[in-house]
Amino acid sequence: MKTKKFIYGILSTFLLFFLFVASEILASIFVQDETLKDTLQAASRYLIAILGLFLANKLYGTDFRFRSKGFAKGVFCTGITLMALVVLNLHDDFSQPEISFAKALPRLIFAFICNMGTGMFEESMLRGTLFNSFRYRFGESRKGILKAVLISSTVFGLLHFSNLTSSPTRVIATTSQVIYAIAIGCCLACVYYITDSIWVVSVLHGLIDFTSEFWDCFINSNTGLAVQKATEDITLSEGIYAVSVTVVCAIIAFIQLHKEFGKRKTE
Numbered sequence: 001m002k003t004k005k006f007i008y009g010i011l012s013t014f015l016l017f018f019l020f021v022a023s024e025i026l027a028s029i030f031v032q033d034e035t036l037k038d039t040l041q042a043a044s045r046y047l048i049a050i051l052g053l054f055l056a057n058k059l060y061g062t063d064f065r066f067r068s069k070g071f072a073k074g075v076f077c078t079g080i081t082l083m084a085l086v087v088l089n090l091h092d093d094f095s096q097p098e099i100s101f102a103k104a105l106p107r108l109i110f111a112f113i114c115n116m117g118t119g120m121f122e123e124s125m126l127r128g129t130l131f132n133s134f135r136y137r138f139g140e141s142r143k144g145i146l147k148a149v150l151i152s153s154t155v156f157g158l159l160h161f162s163n164l165t166s167s168p169t170r171v172i173a174t175t176s177q178v179i180y181a182i183a184i185g186c187c188l189a190c191v192y193y194i195t196d197s198i199w200v201v202s203v204l205h206g207l208i209d210f211t212s213e214f215w216d217c218f219i220n221s222n223t224g225l226a227v228q229k230a231t232e233d234i235t236l237s238e239g240i241y242a243v244s245v246t247v248v249c250a251i252i253a254f255i256q257l258h259k260e261f262g263k264r265k266t267e
Contacts, residue, residue, distance in 0.1 A: 002136070002137070003137075005059055005060070005133075005136060006133050006134075006136060006137040008059055008133075009056075009059055009060070009129050009130070009132065009133025009134075009136065010130070010133055012052070012055040012056075012059065012129045012133075013125055013126075013129045013130045013133070015055075016048055016051065016052050016055075016121075016124070016125040016129065017125065017159075019044075019048050019051075020044070020045065020048055020121065020125075023040075023041060023044035023045075023048070024041055024044075027040045027041050027044070035110075038110070038114060041114075042113060042114040042117045042118075043117075045114075045117040045118055045120065045121035046117045046120060046121070048121050048124075048125075049117070049120040049121040049123075049124040049125075049202075050124075051124075052121070052124030052125050052128045052129055053124050053128055053198065055128075055129055056124070056128040056129050056132055059129070059132075059133070059136075060132045060133070060135075060136050062128065062132055064128070064198050064199075066199050067197065070195065070197070071197065071199065071200060074191065074194075074195035074197055074200035075200055075203055075204060078191050078194050078195050078200070078256065079187075079191050079195075079200060079201075079204045081187055081248075081249040081252045081253060082184070082187055082188070082191065082204045082207075082208060082249065083204070083207075084249070085184075085208055085245070085246070085249060086204075086207045086208055086211045087211075088245065089208065089211035089212045089214070090211050090214060090215075093211075093212060093214065093215050094215055095215050095218075095219070097215070097218035097219075098218060098219050098220040099218055099219075099220055101218075104217045104218045107217035108214070108217045111210060111213050111214070111216075111217055112206075112210050115206045115207075115209040115210040115213065116202070116203070116206035116210070117206075118205075118206065118209055119201075119202045119203065119204075119205035119206030119207075119208075119209060120202045120205075120206065122156070122205060123188070123192075123198055123201050123202040123205055124198065124202075126152055126155070126156045126185065126188075127152070127188065127189060127192045127198060127201055128198055130152045130155060130156075131148050131149070131152040131189050131192065132148075134147060134148035134151050134152055135148040140266065141266065141267055142261050142266050142267065145193060145257075145261075145266070146257075148189070149186055149189040149190060149193070149257070150186065152185065152189055153181075153182050153183075153184075153185030153186045153188075153189055154182055154185075156181055156182065156184075156185035157178045157179065157180075157181040157182030157183075157185055158178060158182075159181075160174065160177050160178045160181045161174060161178055163177065169232075169233055170232075170233045170234075171233060172233050172234055172235070172236055172238075172239045173233050173234045173239065175239065176234070176238075176239030176240075176242050176243050177242075179243045179246075179247075180242050180243055180246045183243070183246035183247050183249060183250040184208065184246055184249070184250075186250040186253055186254070187246075187249050187250055187253040188201045188204065188205060190253040190254065190256060190257040191204065191253065191256075193257065193260065194256060194257065194260045
């Protein structure tokens, strides 16, 4: 029975990913208007996220009810390293605005909604079903939780190699993003285990994605800068910097996890 539930969890993860890819492709093929396409894709992510939470609840009895108590502490204290990345994104990605804040505001609101949907979808899939399936399989020991954290985070990172299909010239950017995502995945998995809240990690994930696109909302889409940002690769030093920062964050997250093991007296 344990093996069967584990396999169902893995299959559920693949189902959620398949639905995501299918919705992205269908929207791209049949919808020409970019705003409508982005809206439909965002809506599909929210719907798939709800399905993911439902599957995790049915398989492992995971409680995904929103609990306001401890939510702020989870985001700003347990997730402090990830909030630091949010601030760092705003600092490192700054570029001189080409349009005013008033004109950029609708884009900012839309980007926030879309990225929160992405955060919710990816967390429901990767922490809700994938992490919990490995957690169920390996057990609640320190070794079991660490395995679940590392494996689910590695899968999360490797999925980002798919970005090469749309931007084949961004090899360094994509490779560093894969390592970056593995480290971020470890942070998110640790925060999820400590807080026992999918909503905390969904918000943190969404904020990281949103702030990485924040300054793009101030770029005129008709200028060469927008095209350059989408197609130009980063330098090796930029890639090493991004990876180094997230690896430090992952180390801090594992220290937090070790302390949590001590509090729970996990063997």
